[in-house]
Amino acid sequence: MASGIRDKVAILGMGCSKFGERWNDNAEDLMIEAYVEALEDAGIEKSQIEAAWLGTGIEEEHVGKSAVPLSMALRLPNIPVTRVENYCASGSEAFRGAVYAVASGACDIALALGVEKLKDTGYGGLPQRNRGSVNDLFWANASAPGSFAQLASAYSAKHGVSKEDMKRAMAHISVKSHDNGSRNPKAHLRNKINEDKVINAPIIADPFGLFDCCGVSDGSACAIVTTPEIAKSLGKKDPVPVKAMQLSASNGTEAQHNSWDGSYFVTTRAAANRAYKEAGITKPRDQISLFEVHDCFSITEFVTMEDLFISEEGNAVNDIMNGFYDADGKIPCQIDGGLKCFGHPIGASGLRMIYEMYLQMQGRAGERQRKEEPVFGMTHNLGGFPHQNVCSITIVGKEGA
Amino acid sequence: MEVGILAYGGYIPQSRLQRSEIAKAHSWFNPGLKGLAKGERAMANWDEDSVTMAVEAARDCLADFDRDQLSAVYMASTTFPFMDRQNAGIVADALNLNSSLQTLDFASSQRAGSGGLSVALQVANGGSGPILFTTSEKRLTRAASPLEMTSGDGAAAFLVGQGKVIARLLGSHTEAVDFVDHFRGEGEAYDYNWEERWVRDEGYLKIVPAAVEALLSKTGVTAAEITTFCFPVAARGVAASLAKKIGMPESAVADNLQENCGETGTAHSMVMLAQALQNSKPGDKILVASFGQGSDALLFEVTKEINSLSPRKGVSGYLARRYAETNYNKFLAFHDLVNLERGIRAETDKKTGLTTLYRNKSMIQGMVGGQCSQCGTAQFPKSNMCVNENCGAIGTQEDYPFADRVSKVNSFTADRLTYSPDPPAYYGMIQFEEGGRLMSDFTDVSPETDIKVGMPMRMMFRVKDYDNKRGFRRYFWKAAPAGASNKGE
Numbered sequence: 071m072a073s074g075i076r077d078k079v080a081i082l083g084m085g086c087s088k089f090g091e092r093w094n095d096n097a098e099d100l101m102i103e104a105y106v107e108a109l110e111d112a113g114i115e116k117s118q119i120e121a122a123w124l125g126t127g128i129e130e131e132h133v134g135k136s137a138v139p140l141s142m143a144l145r146l147p148n149i150p151v152t153r154v155e156n157y158c159a160s161g162s163e164a165f166r167g168a169v170y171a172v173a174s175g176a177c178d179i180a181l182a183l184g185v186e187k188l189k190d191t192g193y194g195g196l197p198q199r200n201r202g203s204v205n206d207l208f209w210a211n212a213s214a215p216g217s218f219a220q221l222a223s224a225y226s227a228k229h230g231v232s233k234e235d236m237k238r239a240m241a242h243i244s245v246k247s248h249d250n251g252s253r254n255p256k257a258h259l260r261n262k263i264n265e266d267k268v269i270n271a272p273i274i275a276d277p278f279g280l281f282d283c284c285g286v287s288d289g290s291a292c293a294i295v296t297t298p299e300i301a302k303s304l305g306k307k308d309p310v311p312v313k314a315m316q317l318s319a320s321n322g323t324e325a326q327h328n329s330w331d332g333s334y335f336v337t338t339r340a341a342a343n344r345a346y347k348e349a350g351i352t353k354p355r356d357q358i359s360l361f362e363v364h365d366c367f368s369i370t371e372f373v374t375m376e377d378l379f380i381s382e383e384g385n386a387v388n389d390i391m392n393g394f395y396d397a398d399g400k401i402p403c404q405i406d407g408g409l410k411c412f413g414h415p416i417g418a419s420g421l422r423m424i425y426e427m428y429l430q431m432q433g434r435a436g437e438r439q440r441k442e443e444p445v446f447g448m449t450h451n452l453g454g455f456p457h458q459n460v461c462s463i464t465i466v467g468k469e470g471a
Numbered sequence: 472m473e474v475g476i477l478a479y480g481g482y483i484p485q486s487r488l489q490r491s492e493i494a495k496a497h498s499w500f501n502p503g504l505k506g507l508a509k510g511e512r513a514m515a516n517w518d519e520d521s522v523t524m525a526v527e528a529a530r531d532c533l534a535d536f537d538r539d540q541l542s543a544v545y546m547a548s549t550t551f552p553f554m555d556r557q558n559a560g561i562v563a564d565a566l567n568l569n570s571s572l573q574t575l576d577f578a579s580s581q582r583a584g585s586g587g588l589s590v591a592l593q594v595a596n597g598g599s600g601p602i603l604f605t606t607s608e609k610r611l612t613r614a615a616s617p618l619e620m621t622s623g624d625g626a627a628a629f630l631v632g633q634g635k636v637i638a639r640l641l642g643s644h645t646e647a648v649d650f651v652d653h654f655r656g657e658g659e660a661y662d663y664n665w666e667e668r669w670v671r672d673e674g675y676l677k678i679v680p681a682a683v684e685a686l687l688s689k690t691g692v693t694a695a696e697i698t699t700f701c702f703p704v705a706a707r708g709v710a711a712s713l714a715k716k717i718g719m720p721e722s723a724v725a726d727n728l729q730e731n732c733g734e735t736g737t738a739h740s741m742v743m744l745a746q747a748l749q750n751s752k753p754g755d756k757i758l759v760a761s762f763g764q765g766s767d768a769l770l771f772e773v774t775k776e777i778n779s780l781s782p783r784k785g786v787s788g789y790l791a792r793r794y795a796e797t798n799y800n801k802f803l804a805f806h807d808l809v810n811l812e813r814g815i816r817a818e819t820d821k822k823t824g825l826t827t828l829y830r831n832k833s834m835i836q837g838m839v840g841g842q843c844s845q846c847g848t849a850q851f852p853k854s855n856m857c858v859n860e861n862c863g864a865i866g867t868q869e870d871y872p873f874a875d876r877v878s879k880v881n882s883f884t885a886d887r888l889t890y891s892p893d894p895p896a897y898y899g900m901i902q903f904e905e906g907g908r909l910m911s912d913f914t915d916v917s918p919e920t921d922i923k924v925g926m927p928m929r930m931m932f933r934v935k936d937y938d939n940k941r942g943f944r945r946y947f948w949k950a951a952p953a954g955a956s957n958k959g960e
Contacts, residue, residue: 192815193814193815193816198816198819199819203827204827207823207828207835207947208834208852208935208947210899210910211889211891211896211898212898213889215884216884216886216896217884219886220883220899223882224900224924226924227925273885273887273895274886274887275885275887275888275889275895276885276895321860322854322858325910326851326907326908327848327850327858327859327908328903328908331881455910
């Protein structure tokens with residue numbers, strides 16, 4: 071019987087570049103920015119890193135294939151370096167590689183770095199690209215917002231929530247993330263907005279307006295992990311142990327079998343159930359202190375509140391509108407601004423979420439620091455489309471929790 | 472055994488461009504177009520071409536007919552999407568026919584439609600199995616040309632053979648005369664036309680009577696006996712003049728659909744024939760004549776079998792499926808008559824791997840999915856392992872065609888970010904009643920269509936992507952509202 075990852079690995083140090091439209095920086099510059107911060111934070115020498123993972127999604131827009139770009143950027147001493155890609159969960163996958171390596175005992179200290187340089191396409195939104203020679207023959211002409219927007223129509227139909235109520239709750243989500251982003255110096259979008267502005271914005275993909283969509287950003291984030299014992303031997307007072315790390319991939323059921331109604335994420339529910347079990351969490355609504363979810367679009371955050379079993383199914387609107395997830399609410403969601411405002415450099419996003427939980431656990435989140443001392447911090451990173459995706463959930467927490 | 476028509480089908484695209492809007496746009500340049508500004512013309516959607524329209528007419532024609540019995544598929548057009556790739560073969564593939572089949576294209580004349588039908592009847596008379604004959608046209612016309620006003624897009628299809636014919640062929644005759652009233656030379660996109668008065672006096676009114684009179688004399692039928700006279704030319708009063716000259720009753724002159732469709736090029740004599748059959752009763756004598764470097768004339772007698780023909784939309788049904796388009800700019804954009812800023816997203820390379828396409832041909836062109844022989848679950852696409860989580864059997868998938876199955880909308884969006892020639896791009900998850908689903912592009916969603924979860928959808932064969940760099944286009948199936956809009960302005 072597998073014992074899971076709980077408390078076997080701890081975060082030794084982390085770094086995160088400023089996210090945004092980094093017109094004058096290459097991917098390499100972003101990587102260095104995140105890495106230098108992480109290495110200083112970890113308080114180790116480069117030579118102590120024994121293996122590294124690079125997470126990036128749309129590599130053809132910046133670094134190209136393989137792990138070599140990371141190895142070259144950091145001048146790593148010919149150690150094993152692996153590049154991983156799993157849609158928008160690529161950053162979480164890099165983290166998983168490093169954590170598993172340490173947990174297995176294959177190495178003592180490992181590094182995970184995610185990076186994306188997207189603002190070289192000449193237009194807003196994610197790069198338009200081919201999706202595989204067979205897929206291109208029959209996949210719908212779908213963009214990311216158009217794919218996720220459909221959650222709203224299916225959720226509305228299933229739960230009898232009016233389009234107006236949905237729009238209002240989605241707007242609340244975006245307003246909240248802008249508020250939070252305004253307190254985050256590394257965030258891409260730092261302006262405050264209001265619900266009317268969200269609701270009256272130009273439509274991108276019905277029912278999404280502009281402010282229902284997250285920023286497309288350049289950025290990088292980096293984690294250095296080791297065992298809790300080594301962390302302490304290196305003088306770390308409060309390393310943040312990993313409590314759970316789960317991944318769930320669609321198997322075609324949502325896309326091809328009529329058992330899925332289109333209003334939720336099959337993968338998120340599967341990964342959440344396993345993650346809570348792995349972390350020993352039985353009542354997530356009472357035990358999770360704060361969390362970051364993959365709010366690529368407002369509706370993704372909306373349904374994810376239920377898929378993570380924090381809001382009851384059909385009740386997300388009430389929790390959202392009651393401020394349950396606001397920065398000063400019961401369980402703050404996206405206290406750093408989320409993908410919405412911190413930004414979404416694909417390969418970096420999963421690591422950026424963990425970075426925020428790490429800072430919050432250590433009381434280092436500055437102006438946006440949660441007053442109540444966090445016990446469990448959760449990240450949810452999702453890639454693909456509602457009907458075929460990968461979902462990654464990571465829970466970190468206090469030592470002994 | 473007598474030979475004739477066993478079934479008919481028609482197809483007219485949903486959008487009808489208001490001619491007054493075309494005339495209004497050009498009034499500064501050619502105020503004379505105002506004289507043609509009445510009514511509306513059928514306007515193919517951006518994802519329709521003569522092949523996709525032929526497929527729809529063929530589906531309408533074949534209805535519940537056992538497609539395995541077909542011995543040949545012919546297609547006639549002067550606007551084939553492919554100059555060298557058999558277009559009739561794409562139609563046959565979309566109909567999911569087996570490969571033991573003769574396929575052939577008829578082209579190069581406004582007489583290709585009538586000539587193709589004539590040949591199909593002759594072949595069928597020789598005792599082959601039933602033949603599917605389709606004809607379709609999507610004409611390119613210059614902005615501000617009279618042809619832009621009078622043309623329309625559309626298709627017709629006929630099942631031709633022996634046995635229980637709904638219309639028996641009494642005879643046919645062709646006059647071949649190299650009378651060049653217009654032409655389109657190699658590499659040219661548009662027609663070059665000569666003076667209309669000459670075409671009328673020396674062309675229509677001399678060549679057509681010769682063909683019709685020869686036909687009547689061959690068949691021993693008098694002009695007075697003709698119930699319906701189908702003559703496809705758009706010019707006003709020509710059919711009536713011909714009827715008068717030949718001695719056919721005035722009442723026999725069939726509506727040339729100029730008011731609500733426009734002249735569908737080489738397909739138009741056949742569109743009119745399909746329409747005539749739809750309005751006919753046993754005993755009617757339908758004479759159809761065409762014009763194009765001569766004239767084909769065919770005479771049919773409607774039999775009592777017409778009363779037992781299974782229901783179909785026909786030309787009338789598709790004319791009723793209508794959206795009144797008032798935006799002429801859209802027509803210009805669909806036909807590349809305006810240099811539109813399509814944005815960087817439109818630059819995505821749409822290259823098709825011909826190996827990929829061939830390997831997946833039945834899935835893509837025929838929309839054939841799979842059904843598990845162990846648990847009965849239907850799915851698209853077919854896969855090695857059954858999608859049913861409680862089954863998961865390997866290698867149990869049997870061919871399961873989806874194209875003619877009705878589905879319902881599960882979720883949808885209208886996307887203004889993704890590049891579409893007709894934004895917003897509508898798409899969503901559709902779910903088939905007997906199992907199977909697809910994240911599918913939608914088409915023919917008019918501004919009046921209020922897409923809802925649960926709305927019934929019907930699959931239509933359409934152009935998925937144009938590869939303008941290489942002159943290729945790939946086809947796939949899209950979902951269209953099944954009870955599509957038929958509201959007017």
